[in-house]
Amino acid sequence: MEPLIKLHGVERSYPLAGGRSWVLRNIDLVIDEGEFVSVMGPSGSGKTSLLNVLGLLDAGFQGEYHLAGQAVHLLNGKQRQLLQRDAIGFIFQHYHLLDDLTVAENLDLPLSYRNIKSGERKALVGDILDRFQIVGKKDLFPRQLSGGQQQLVAVARAVITRPKLLLADEPTGALHSSHGTMIMELLAELNREGATIVQVTHSLANAGYGSRTLQLRDGWLQASP
């Protein structure tokens, strides 16, 4: 079976006076559908850079990247954007809910970018509110929620479009431990239901929820399958 993600010789660097600063070096990586991969490493090791490349937010890399059978390194900006919209969901450390939108409106936001009819969008939002048991909070604004509740909404927003790949950048980094556990269990459940997840984390406990852990150091991948 074709893997969901396949990186070959991927490198990322930035120009500096007198040379270049390398943040990813010669990355070879394969992730199959349904995997839950944790990326760990010290600060500055390249974790976020790797996530940006995987999430199609950064196109300035060298090497080959295949996602869901498509050669990302050969796509133009518009094609990359379409692929990202259809295949990827993001969960951020600081939730990044929009302050001016209610919970329901935040959940509707990614759907509104996908030309889905209003009635269908309402149904999808209703389903996800039910599933995450936050129906009672649908008209509240983010500032009226606790950190854990905000991250719960952020996860719901990430999965509402049923992405093939869920990328989580320190999903519990800003949360109290009890809330962190709740979020990690939710991710594990989503993974059991078939979602492919790549998370960046500093926490060994959180990494334990995954099926595989990758170590990055100075841009080099330390362990590979």
Add this chain to the structure above:
Amino acid sequence: MFFTAVMRRLRRSPGFFLTVFVLTAAAIAVNTVVLSAIWALQWQALPFPNGERLVRLEAEIPRFGMNAGLNDELLSDLVLDEGVFAGVFGYASPPPAQASDSEGRPWQLATIDPQALAVLATAPALGRGFSSTGAEGELLLSDRQWRGQFGADPDILGRSVRLGGTPHVVIGVMPPTFAFPDRGTEGWLVRKRRNDDGAGVGSVQVVARLQPGVTPAAAASRLDAVIAASEPMQASLEHLGLIGRVTPLRQTMADRYLDSLGLLALASALLLLVVAANLAILVLDRWLARQAEFSISRALGARRRHLLLSALADPAVPVLAGGLAGLALVTTGLRFLQHRSLLPEHAMVAFGEPLPALAIGLAGTLALLLAVAVILLLMRALVPAAAAVSHGRRLVSGRERLRPGLLVAQVALATALVGAGSLLLHSAWQVLQAPRGFDEQHVLLAAVDLGGGHAAAGDEAARQALQARHQAQMQAAREAILALPGVEAVSLASMPPFSGAAYMVSLGDPGGDPGEHVQAYQNQVDADYFRVMRIPLTLGRGFAEGDFGEARPVIVDQTWQRRLLAGADPLGARLPGAAGLMEGLGNSPIIGVAGAVRHERLDRDDELPMIYQAAPAGGWPRAFVLLRTAVPPGQLAGPVRDLIRAHVPQARLEMIGPLADLLQRSLGERRAVLEVVGLFALLALALTGLGLYSVISVMVRRRTAELGLRMALGASTAQIQRLVLARGGVLVGLGLAVGWLLGRVLARQLEAHLYGIDSADAATWSLALVLVAGAGLLACWLPARRAARLSPMQALAPGH
């Protein structure tokens, strides 16, 4: 959801909404008002069919630098010339007379020839026009008067209306669009033909409709030929050198105002650019503040158009509301221009009715072009998507480089506007300081129309008897006024300065070739004139009792002495001989020299020389009473009015008021332009300050962590302030340099409005530069001070 979210964001930032709303409203209102005024004067159709073929016929008197109307003899000749003129008619001059109805309400009336309506190609909406013979006592009503005074009574025809004590019969009502000679005219009477000798000009204003294909130049040639062929005009032709002048009717209405309006259009365009730059900075700030939101949306799948729509929606609401509010202010703005004499109170065309689509289109298009230019610049840099997943790290994009550029442009434009305002202010100061040659303070002036009749008084004996009666009346009035408490001296004169009266003579030039003539003002005054006006006598003596006999000695002014006596002793000299028209003044002995005075305008140096002639009041149809008072002159206006009415009951008091007010009024247009441009300059200065404040504040916010770190490392408060100020200082400096160069070029348009300085006046520009620099540095200093007060711990806390 989209609209709800926009409104929610705006509710949370009322400052942004209000600022954008006010700026847009001001810019649209100012530009639409000025463009509407220019459009109405220049291009709006006149309220007559084929109005562009209507012209005004005048006689230009090059020696006096003025134009005058024609006379009835010439008018009769022109009517016959059907090859050039499709029609010609005369109307009364001076402009529309006022007469009161039986209820004492004054009417604004015009007197026109019976054929006027045919020439103007307009028929009454109700009733008929004047009969071809021009029956006296017939009255045509304006539509406004018919509706306002008579409740649009359909049975108005035949009704009798008493005007000035004489009954008139209403024979028709003109259509609502009809306006002649202006929109203030409420009724029309038949003009009486003046049976003068046809030797002079100016007794009748003449309007003609040109035949199709005939140009004004061709019509002017024809008018020249008619004047040359007129037997009675030969003396005027010889002494005054008359030239026929044909001017499109529109031009006679518009010319006086277009110069000032052009200047205002330039100033308002600069203001529009300043406002646009300011709006762009505000919108950019807003977009920068929403950068994280855009990044998240982008990561959630938003496409460029989604983000662009969302970004544009915020300013769109206040811009739209502001634009509508600006348009609603147009009528008020036009009234303001009329109030400030920058537009005629009653032109033939209506201002702002209906709202001119052209002006709205122009203002809107300009704003749209600017908005599009800014948006195009921003589109490429709108979406730094990776920022959202990089722990709040933000990318430096083209937007942040654009803002300082806009700011430099804004400082430059403000400098140009402030420079222009300063030049006008300096010029106004120079005008006020200009020597006028007399003391206008504590002088009351009254204009008395003695009832005329001198020329039409039959034989010489009757004329002299009438003159003697008027003289006696005026002397009695003079004595009575002198007896009023607070009156120091009283004088009678025919043309005091700034009274609007001007009598000119043409005399042989004593130093020139035979046949050369020199023009001068001729002011007939009594013995106390120089004392009342405080005009100094530099040589010789003033008038005494014995001077009012047959000898009629004169006093000349220093301008005459300088130009025409070439160092010779004026005392004992005589005025040169004068032939024809001015025989009475020739060879008069000069008994003194008076200081030169400004007669019509404080800002004009090229005044004619003045000849003062000793003459008792009463010999002229119109006399001026001048009082030097020990109390504020306005206080005496009432008692003086009563005394004149008591002693000269047949006279009409045309005007009474302090002479100083007339001087101020003569500066009205200059002051109005100064006020409006000054207001624009202040607004531009304030907006530039706001822009600078905004840019430097954002920079401080952005660099909070860096500034905190510097402080933690030992930087002093003053060092932090200097660091922030230096950034603003560079922008201000660049803007000043560009603005100075731009302003120097634009200020050349101001030359005609400047007095005593030129458009490159170094002192004025230095002041303007210091003013803008001061305002700019103040705007930078406020955020700099805030930056210096930051606590390093706060500044270094996460989130900055």
